Amino acid sequence: MHNNLYLLLSNLDHVVIRTAGCRILIWALFACLFAPVTSSAHLLNMTELHLDSTHPTSATLKIKIDLGQSLMTAEEYWNASTSDVQEQSIIIKEIADEIKSGVRLTVDDRSVDFELHAWSLEASSLEAIKNPFSPQMAQLVFDLNSTMPSEGSVEIQIGEQLEVPWPALLRMDHASSPLPISRLLTESERTSRPITFGNYLETPEEELSAKAVLAIQTLVPGLKWIALGFQHIIPKGLDHIVFVLGLFFLSTGVKTLILQVSCFTLAHSLTLGMATFGLVSAPGAIVEPLIAASIICIALDNLYSESLARWRLMMVTLFGLLHGLGFASVLSGLDLPRENFLSSLLLFNIGVEIGQLTVLMMAFVAVGWMRSWSQYTERVARPATISIAGIGTYWLINRITFI
Amino acid sequence: MKNNLGKERHAKNAVGILFVVCSIAIFDVAYSARNSPPLSFPLTGRASGQFPSNWIHGSKSAMDNTDPAIQVHAYNEHTYILRENKAINYEGAFMYLFFGNGVAMLIDQGSTSSPALFPLREVVDQIIRGWEEQHNQANTELIVANSHLHGDHYAAWNQFVDRPNTVMVGLTHEEMMAFWKIENYPQQIVTYDLGGRELVVTGTPGHQGSELAIYDGWTDLLYTGDMFYRGRLYLEDWDAWVSSIRKLRSIADRYPVAHLVNNHIEMTRQPGVDYPIGTTWQPNEPPMQMTLDMLDIAVGATNDIGSPGIYIYDDFLIYNQIPWYTTTDP
Structure with missing residues (x-):
């Protein structure tokens, strides 16, 4: 029924x-x-499944079920619980077979069989079994016919032919996982869906891409630090981008630009390194407004200088030292590995330089090709420089006010 | 002449720079206005709220019931209390939805699994969408948590497993404690930051061995789950419950408590009289929220009760270590 x-x-x-x-x-x-x-107070007679594969050489599936309210009548369950061991064993094995045919356990898409190993039947009285408010639970322990792999995917499904008091709580313990994994199976959702454990990846595509990333990481171990350095210019280092564009719009030729960028790079690498070793430090409340001020200085100099003065190179170098301190505060949060500290720092710097060069290349692609145009300074460089000075001024006000 | 040209150039540059500064400032202000300031949940003072004068309490005939499957009540703008229709399941379990910045926490998932009968996910999603619109929020993460591990409080848990942007705390003791970062259950008292809203959480076993009580410092609500409510307090571990109820009192001494809120109503308004187990229509049920005076009576009971049995108090019955099917029903 x-x-x-x-x-x-x-x-x-x-x-x-x-x-x-x-x-x-x-x-x-x-x-x-x-x-x-079969509802009961606080749904106490719901079914529980526990897949335990914490032991390396064996795995068990324990099923706690209100048999007297589901697969057996209350009378059958009472008779089973009061009969001698041999008779009980015959009855319970029949029930176990019914459960085995209804519960499908798959590991990595392969079906895994299990055999009844032990059981216990709770039955205080026939009335208690009949009363849905006093669940009398049976526990059946099955041994899996194979051990669980260290990584993989497991799924438990209760077939349509097997009716248990719902919902069914599944708990899975696996040696590779510090915490158990829980799932709830219901009448309409009778599967746990694949549960992955260990380092298993669900699809071959995922596995392939993870392997590719690992292979690149092995070949170029510092890739991560280069990428992080690059990201600290594009897209995170907006103030550094604006500063580099300020150098670009001095507009006196490629040589001049390379000279300025080199001075800036050497300088900020120096302070970045020193700050990382704890030799110099400056609070962000001072460094950040000064970085904004450096952008204004560069832009104003662009507006009033026709050529690259020697003092401008000194100024760019000084600002480089300042920007290096700004990077250092970011780097302190990155937790460079102790064993590869110097190489990681160097690679981070390389990433920063690649980022800066990318900004310059993009500027060349956008407007650099117009340099020979007679109106370039008035129509391109000057408006751009005024914008840079405006941005720097806004940041300066903002940083002084809010830092 | 040269001087004039120079002055004109200075002026043009200055105006240009000023224009850029003003433009960015206007853009910045406009952009900031688009993003609402973070919601604030101060611990000082009390965020007040309202309970309904009567909860929907089932009907004489379950078949004729036209009430929604889930009653949604906004206690205040960031706190929702949900109740499962008693005509769907007699437990009439309460569920709670607390909002913080960018995050919502659903505590408990009712007593019915079927989404057709009990569309909890649909209702929770509607509440979240409405709340996001009202408070200019987006991409709210949902945490699906539980007060304790009895099936009448997580039957609809499965409706959320494939929901995007959702954290499923889990239905084992270990998963629950790992989420709340409780290393020493039940003694430890931890604070949890729910998007700027501070929750104080501690273990309160006795009814069930993984039960938690939650104090919300913003509303001053003390949530006691199934271990203290207006109904039959089924206790599987008396000593644990004694410690838990005394701990609730010490929490109430330490923090201001507006109301004690919980999971069920099983009492009638007549002192000491409960509705029979399995009742699906409770026209004379009292409010769900409880008072500190009631908590004091429960604390007093811990000194009076010495053996298993049913102990009757005006606002609750203590079922101390006796079978669940034993009742006071006539």
């Missing part, structure tokens, strides 16, 4: 019934026809 009720009700679950009245009406109709319903 229970099986019929559950099958009919689970089919109903697939139909979205919008009003509570309709839902209740249909459910109640079936409940009246096929009672008794």
